[in-house]
Amino acid sequence: MPELPEVETTKRAIAVFEGQVLKKIEVHNPNLRWAVDCKTIKTINEAKILSITRRAKYILIQLKNYCLIIHLGMTGTMRILPIESNATRKHDHVVFYFAKHKLIFNDARRFGSLHITKSPSNHFLLSALGPEPNQSDFNADFLYQKIKTSNTHTKSFLMNQKNVVGIGNIYACEILFAAGISPRRKIKYLTKKDCRAVVDQTHRIINLAIEKGGTTLQDFYAPDGNKGYFKIELNVYGREHQECRNCQNPIKRIIQNQRSTFFCKKCQN
DNA sequence: ATCTACTCCTGATTGC
DNA sequence: TGCAATCAGGAGTAGA
Numbered sequence: 001m002p003e004l005p006e007v008e009t010t011k012r013a014i015a016v017f018e019g020q021v022l023k024k025i026e027v028h029n030p031n032l033r034w035a036v037d038c039k040t041i042k043t044i045n046e047a048k049i050l051s052i053t054r055r056a057k058y059i060l061i062q063l064k065n066y067c068l069i070i071h072l073g074m075t076g077t078m079r080i081l082p083i084e085s086n087a088t089r090k091h092d093h094v095v096f097y098f099a100k101h102k103l104i105f106n107d108a109r110r111f112g113s114l115h116i117t118k119s120p121s122n123h124f125l126l127s128a129l130g131p132e133p134n135q136s137d138f139n140a141d142f143l144y145q146k147i148k149t150s151n152t153h154t155k156s157f158l159m160n161q162k163n164v165v166g167i168g169n170i171y172a173c174e175i176l177f178a179a180g181i182s183p184r185r186k187i188k189y190l191t192k193k194d195c196r197a198v199v200d201q202t203h204r205i206i207n208l209a210i211e212k213g214g215t216t217l218q219d220f221y222a223p224d225g226n227k228g229y230f231k232i233e234l235n236v237y238g239r240e241h242q243e244c245r246n247c248q249n250p251i252k253r254i255i256q257n258q259r260s261t262f263f264c265k266k267c268q269n
Numbered sequence: 270a271t272c273t274a275c276t277c278c279t280g281a282t283t284g285c
Numbered sequence: 286t287g288c289a290a291t292c293a294g295g296a297g298t299a300g301a
Contacts, residue, residue: 002295003295033277033278033295033296033297034297057295057296071295071296072295073278073294073295073296074278074279074293074294074295075278075279075280075294091279107278108278108279108280109277109278109279109280109293109294110277110278110279111277111278111294111295111296112295124297125296125297149270149271150271150272151271151272152271152272152273156272156273159295159296160296161295161296168294168295169293169294169295257272257273257274258273258274258275258294259293259294260292260293260294
């Protein structure tokens with residue numbers, strides 16, 4: 001399941017196509033999270049790629065006249081094959097053709113998406129997003145202001161992409177553990193000091209994960225090696241009943257907003 | 270305006 | 286061994 005670091009890693013891997021000419025795009029299955037606009041996609045031929053960037057968990061491929069917006073959803077992956085390769089897989093939904101390679105979007109659960117638009121900044125998926133979690137505009141002052149109007153608990157707040165982007169269920173749990181804050185606390189009661197801890201740990205964990213995510217880079221060139229994400233050590237996520245690495249008390253699991261939350265009752269208040 | 274429940278989907282795991 | 290039930294989760298949407 002790609003979180004922001006995996007998306008960043010994917011973006012870096014496919015950035016090799018910057019400056020290259022996208023010959024055409026083949027859509028094998030348009031039924032992704034949103035139906036792919038095949039009609040417009042078909043008009044793409046011999047289009048030079050101006051840039052490949054990331055915003056939140058979206059990968060943006062900028063062409064001269066259009067921008068492609070890709071979301072990997074839960075199970076989406078991209079892989080690069082030599083143009084002559086026939087190594088197809090189940091759930092290969094979209095193929096991007098270049099001179100010597102093809103780039104394949106594979107997504108078993110189809111929670112991912114592909115959009116094509118003329119103005120990405122106005123696109124409904126991108127227009128209301130909060131700051132990047134590892135950038136300086138996500139800081140303690142910003143967070144302290146933002147929490148005042150929210151009545152939700154800390155974990156739900158962190159996972160809301162309007163507040164800050166890129167934090168999924170796993171990192172929300174890990175960040176709150178590292179910051180020593182309970183996922184059940186109402187976010188509006190956080191002190192300035194708490195906000196600073198959340199921001200500091202977010203920066204640290206996301207940057208560390210991006211750094212480690214880089215080790216999966218080869219996956220995109222070696223289609224058979226499909227493991228390799230979440231190499232960072234998880235302290236709470238998926239560790240119900242196991243000992244807290246800090247105090248040895250058992251890690252608890254609760255359900256918040258239909259999602260599992262893992263935390264240490266003693267270390268997080 | 271803000272929050273929560275629901276929803277999409279398939280592979281992996283668990284239970285009988 | 287096999288089949289069915291359960292779980293996982295990003296994030297938009299409807300409804301409270």
